[in-house]
Amino acid sequence: MTTKITESPRERVRRAFTEPGEFRTSPLYRALSRTVAGDDALLDLAAGGRPGQYPTFLFFGAVHHLLLTDADAREHPLAAYYPSLLPPGATARPAEEAGPALVDFCARHADALRAVIGTRLVQTNQVQRALGLRFGLAAIAAEIGDRPVHLIEVGTSAGLNLRFDRYGYRLGGRRYGDPDSPVQLVAELHGNGEVPDLDALPRLASVLGVDLHPVDVLDRDDRQWLRALVWPENQDQGLLLAAALDLVAGDPPPILAGDAIDVLPGLAASLPAGEPRVVYHSATRMHVPAERLDAFDAAIASLGDTGPLWWLSVEEAPDPDPREDTSRGGAALRLRGPDGASRDLAVVEGHLRWVETLPVPSPTG
Ligand SMILES: C[S@@+](CC[C@H](N)C(=O)[O-])C[C@H]1O[C@@H](n2cnc3c(N)ncnc32)[C@H](O)[C@@H]1O
Incomplete structure (x- = not known):
């Protein structure tokens, strides 16, 4: 007889906080993750998210949200460890010492945190991913060629990526896009491979976002939640986010509310037959519960039922990784063409802070 051991929610969440590979650019979240991993009350709080939600992003987003939006909460000593809450030029207290303050803060504000964790989704909208x-x-x-394309972004959040044509870009010493845009995206370039001309783009026939829960760029609460999801040290990203939200609020792209699994087949049927379409998703598939991944992929593929589909994504690490030195990490910028063949165009940092070109397209099946 075999005994099936199922992991409790607390242990599943403990695992997420024990090895949080995602916080490379946040010393505070790396330090606080160790505190959470060793505290059952905090783990239980963090375990209260909706299925598929990353407990680390959700928990730290909820704490940051309360600190940013509630003047009383901001009086707590925990605030002194958050660079995002300090006046310009002030130095945050050492991240390594923040643990006890977090434990006390969460005990005092457990109900408010539980309410945010139980209702919000991890909807980080990194406008820098428009570069991907x-x-x-x-x-x-x-x-x-010169055929206009229909662009669909799945997991569009506030739709910031869909306005990629309104931003300026600097990559590897070259400028692209609108040099006068208030949103300027600057990324490092690595690798010796080719960079395509980022100003030679297909014309757009239409753009449309799809999201489980669209974020309203005009809604103050929604904007504050997006701000809270930016890690405390990443002030540059906070400023960029505010500039992008202001720009996109002037002309928000249309967004269809719903689970991609449910809405994409109907959307495919409504696209003009035979016309090219591109679907993009970044940091979205990683939030889909494991048992729904096949259905998610099938729904995206269904967009190709009525016309040629180019399927572009930034989700997981390249596999196999074609680089000699993989220490930089990163995710594959992957393109699957209408013939079903996939290739990795580049490896990119999760927030598109850098792009590493690949010398030879790597077939991924
Ligand atoms: C982490 S955010 C990333 C947002 C954006 N793609 C970016 O790169 O900044 C993930 C988004 O995917 C959405 N999402 C997750 N699962 C989804 C699904 N099955 N169908 C539609 N949207 C989904 C979430 O609501 C959230 O807005």
Whole structure:
């Protein structure tokens, strides 16, 4: 007889906080993750999210949200460890010493934190990921020719990536896009491979976002939640987010509310038959519960039922990783063409702070 051991929610969450590989650029969240991993009350609080939600992002987002939006909460000593809460030029207290303050803060504000964790989704909208979309569109421009494309972003959050054509870009010493835009995206370039001309893009026939729970760029609460999801040290990202939200609020893209699994087949049927379409998703599939991943992939593929589909994504690490030195980490900027063949166009930092080109397209099946 075999005994099936199922992991309790607390232990599953403990695992997430024990090895939080995601917080490379946040010393505070790395230090606080160790505190959470060793505290059952905090783990139980963090375990209260909706299925599929990353407990680390959700928990730290909820704490940051309370600190940013509630003047009383901000009086707590925990605030002194958050660079995002300090006046310009002030230095935050050492991250390594923040643990006891977090434990006390969570005990005092457990109900408010539970309410946020139980209702909000991890909807981080990193406008810098528009660079991944632009890079991918440039790579497929030659294949699409002068035919206009329908662009669909799955997991669009506030739709910031869909306005990629309103931003300026600097990559590897070259400038692209609108040099006068208030949103300027700057990324490092690594590798010796080719960068496509990021100004040679297909024309857009339409743009549309799809999200389980669209974030309203005009809604103050929604904007505050997005701000809270930016890690405390990443002030530059906070400023960029505010600039992008202001820009996009002037002309928000249309967004369809619903689970991609449910809405994409109907959307495919409504697209003009035979016309090219590009679907993009970044940091979205990673939030889909494991048992729904096949259905998610099938729903995306269904967009190709009525016309040629280019499927572009930034989700997981390249596998196999074609680089000699993989120490930088990163995720694959992957393109699957209408013939079903996949290739990795580049490896990119999760927030698109850098792009590493690959010398030879690597087939991924
Ligand atoms: C972490 S955010 C990333 C947002 C954006 N793609 C970016 O790169 O900044 C993930 C988004 O995917 C959405 N999402 C997750 N699962 C989804 C699904 N099955 N269908 C539609 N949207 C989904 C969430 O609501 C959230 O807005």
